[in-house]
Amino acid sequence: MAGVATSSRQRSKIAPYLMVLPALAYLGIFFVVPFFSLARTSLSETGGSIYLPTLTFAWDFGNYTDAFSQYREQILRSFGYAFAATVLCVVLAFPLAYVIAFKAGRFKNLILGLVILPFFVTFLIRTIAWKTILADDGWVVGALGTIGLLPSEGRLLSTSWAVIGGLTYNWIIFMILPLYVSLEKIDPRLLEASKDLYSSAPRSFRRVILPLAMPGVLAGSMLVFIPAVGDFINADYLGGTQTTMIGNVIQKQFLVVKDYPAAAALSLVLMGTILVGVLLYARALGTEDLV
Amino acid sequence: MSREVPSPIDPQLMARLTASRTSRRRFIGGSAAAAAALTLGSSFLTACGSDSGSSNSTTDDGSPASGTLRISNWPLYMADGFIAAFQTATGITVDYKEDFNDNEQWFAKVKEPLARKQDIGADLAVPTTFMAVRLHQLGWLNDISDAGVPNKKNIRPDLIENSIDPGHKFSAPYMSGLVGIAYNRAATGRDITTIDDMWDPAFKGQVSLFSDAQDGLGMIMLSQGNTPENPTSQGVQQAVDLVREQNDKGQIRRFTGNDYADDLAAGNIAVAQAYSGDVVQLQADNPDLQFVVPESGATTFVDTMVIPYTTQNQKAAEAWINYVYDRANYAKLVAYTQFVPVLSGMTEELKKIDPAAAANPLINPPQEILDKSKGWAALTDEQTQEFNTAYAAVTGG
Numbered sequence: 001m002a003g004v005a006t007s008s009r010q011r012s013k014i015a016p017y018l019m020v021l022p023a024l025a026y027l028g029i030f031f032v033v034p035f036f037s038l039a040r041t042s043l044s045e046t047g048g049s050i051y052l053p054t055l056t057f058a059w060d061f062g063n064y065t066d067a068f069s070q071y072r073e074q075i076l077r078s079f080g081y082a083f084a085a086t087v088l089c090v091v092l093a094f095p096l097a098y099v100i101a102f103k104a105g106r107f108k109n110l111i112l113g114l115v116i117l118p119f120f121v122t123f124l125i126r127t128i129a130w131k132t133i134l135a136d137d138g139w140v141v142g143a144l145g146t147i148g149l150l151p152s153e154g155r156l157l158s159t160s161w162a163v164i165g166g167l168t169y170n171w172i173i174f175m176i177l178p179l180y181v182s183l184e185k186i187d188p189r190l191l192e193a194s195k196d197l198y199s200s201a202p203r204s205f206r207r208v209i210l211p212l213a214m215p216g217v218l219a220g221s222m223l224v225f226i227p228a229v230g231d232f233i234n235a236d237y238l239g240g241t242q243t244t245m246i247g248n249v250i251q252k253q254f255l256v257v258k259d260y261p262a263a264a265a266l267s268l269v270l271m272g273t274i275l276v277g278v279l280l281y282a283r284a285l286g287t288e289d290l291v
Numbered sequence: 292m293s294r295e296v297p298s299p300i301d302p303q304l305m306a307r308l309t310a311s312r313t314s315r316r317r318f319i320g321g322s323a324a325a326a327a328a329l330t331l332g333s334s335f336l337t338a339c340g341s342d343s344g345s346s347n348s349t350t351d352d353g354s355p356a357s358g359t360l361r362i363s364n365w366p367l368y369m370a371d372g373f374i375a376a377f378q379t380a381t382g383i384t385v386d387y388k389e390d391f392n393d394n395e396q397w398f399a400k401v402k403e404p405l406a407r408k409q410d411i412g413a414d415l416a417v418p419t420t421f422m423a424v425r426l427h428q429l430g431w432l433n434d435i436s437d438a439g440v441p442n443k444k445n446i447r448p449d450l451i452e453n454s455i456d457p458g459h460k461f462s463a464p465y466m467s468g469l470v471g472i473a474y475n476r477a478a479t480g481r482d483i484t485t486i487d488d489m490w491d492p493a494f495k496g497q498v499s500l501f502s503d504a505q506d507g508l509g510m511i512m513l514s515q516g517n518t519p520e521n522p523t524s525q526g527v528q529q530a531v532d533l534v535r536e537q538n539d540k541g542q543i544r545r546f547t548g549n550d551y552a553d554d555l556a557a558g559n560i561a562v563a564q565a566y567s568g569d570v571v572q573l574q575a576d577n578p579d580l581q582f583v584v585p586e587s588g589a590t591t592f593v594d595t596m597v598i599p600y601t602t603q604n605q606k607a608a609e610a611w612i613n614y615v616y617d618r619a620n621y622a623k624l625v626a627y628t629q630f631v632p633v634l635s636g637m638t639e640e641l642k643k644i645d646p647a648a649a650a651n652p653l654i655n656p657p658q659e660i661l662d663k664s665k666g667w668a669a670l671t672d673e674q675t676q677e678f679n680t681a682y683a684a685v686t687g688g
Contacts, residue, residue, distance in 0.1 A: 049429075051398070051672065135557045137559075154496075155496065157559055158545060240544050249687070253683075255396065256395060256502075257680050
């Protein structure tokens with residue numbers, strides 16, 4: 001009898017580990033192994049034919065310094081664009097999430113559905129559609145020109161504005177949803193309490209709602225910023241020759257120039273910089289609780 | 292990974308979605324996402340694959356071609372009813388896939404299996420000449436026998452006498468075209484005749500160049516007195532420097548794949564480096580569009596049928612090439628694709644089914660245009676690498 005009890009206790013101890021096993025295996029196969037392969041490539045030297053290159057591991061840290069010095073402009077630009085898009089996402093998404101969480105009433109699910117609806121159309125098609133909307137001869141450019149709000153280039157496509165706009169548009173859903181979740185969790189009685197204590201509406205927003213929404217802002221910012229930094233589709237379709245991002249460089253290094261070590265080094269530089277940035281950001285916002 | 296695109300699409304589907312017009316060189320950029328996924332994934336996936344065995348036989352036992360022929364071609368590069376007619380005529384079943392959307396992307400996908408001599412799911416593919424040469428140099432192509440393709444004699448003499456594959460032993464041209472300049476006459480307000488015209492300050496931010504090194508730099512080298520038929524490092528660098536200078540001035544709006552056509556049609560671009568066949572098709576919608584071979588000359592490209600050494604039906608592939616090389620059959624293809632024929636004496640056959648195409652100088656170019664058109668030499672690995680790297684430094688990475 002004692003033996004049975006022990007083994008069942010043992011089983012219950014093992015059970016949680018068994019349950020995370022698929023996820024661990026997935027991470028191992030699709031993240032850890034490729035990550036080390038990428039890291040190894042980034043420190044290798046190329047040899048042999050360029051079409052069937054042989055990579056020799058050589059601790060070649062020169063790949064990193066070369067990549068960074070040669071493409072500093074694109075790296076900085078990517079972070080600038082992603083930052084601008086993240087700020088825009090917060091500014092645009094916050095009021096919307098607020099309305100959905102507090103004011104929408106029975107229309108809540110309908111509005112949430114409408115928010116998600118455009119994302120049934122694939123990313124690429126939506127981005128290409130913006131080309132039509134923002135075309136030089138289109139009504140948007142015409143209208144902006146009439147009221148004198150056109151950028152100095154006299155167009156929207158192939159400018160930083162179009163790329164940042166595209167990034168904002170494509171990733172904003174990842175800001176709206178976490179913001180909505182964190183706002184929705186706020187207990188309405190807290191707002192009533194602040195009202196009872198004669199707090200003005202702006203003040204209770206600042207002192208009650210905003211702090212409680214911070215985990216949503218943090219989660220949303222990371223979900224928007226991280227993919228936006230590495231994005232290359234928006235710069236490809238909506239940008240021009242002066243708006244290339246680091247994603248475009250990596251893509252070209254992998255597929256056209258076929259300098260795999262340089263491409264791998266750039267990918268890792270990007271990954272490392274994002275990681276540091278995110279850690280600093282999370283610390284600055286003072287929260288470890290995501291959503 | 293952060294730069295992964297959230298919704299990678301089947302490249303074949305993507306090609307169909309984006310290639311809205313009958314043009315086959317479009318939307319390289321659109322497929323880039325899929326290409327990236329393929330490149331990163333291919334080596335891993337193929338490493339798991341088992342050797343399917345190479346059952347190709349190049350020996351002729353005298354029996355007629357039969358069975359199934361798997362063709363991998365560019366999107367919208369095939370006339371309606373052509374495959375059905377071939378199947379009826381030969382009894383061969385064709386499994387036709389429009390999954391060839393970009394040379395480098397395709398190469399990235401097939402290089403691992405081909406290096407292991409594993410089946411790539413195609414018995415015949417249609418890469419551009421430079422890619423065919425690369426495959427040949429790697430030893431991955433079967434010869435195309437003269438006995439299997441008696442209609443080889445119909446190929447244009449100037450193509451037969453090429454320096455890359457004299458007599459067309461491993462490559463069978465499919466379509467040819469010119470890389471020239473297209474412009475929107477309504478937007479430019481004048482005719483464009485030279486490379487210098489592209490740098491007119493009036494067109495600032497309205498010019499597009501090809502991001503592909505050969506297609507982008509060839510005509511610029513010609514305007515500088517250099518030739519892609521015998522390219523030198525200095526000549527290429529000189530062209531790259533000019534492009535950089537113009538780019539720094541803000542003259543160039545985009546470096547494009549084949550997606551320039553949309554910008555040109557939409558009026559976002561006034562002057563573009565362009566492929567002749569595309570422009571013929573765009574002119575149908577917008578008569579203001581013009582295609583010109585610059586006074587200093589243009590480059591040509593040839594897409595060519597090849598039989599990978601992993602083919603499972605060599606005979607059927609040769610039967611297909613022979614069928615394509617019949618002038619009456621080939622006229623149907625040209626009438627559809629609007630590119631320049633690779634067979635000689637096509638004027639008569641074209642007149643029968645499409646008099647407009649026969650009279651179109653972009654489909655049936657006069658001799659003086661052909662004389663001004665140069666093809667790139669077969670580049671060595673080092674040259675390709677060097678030129679691609681030099682140009683990529685300007686085109687943004």
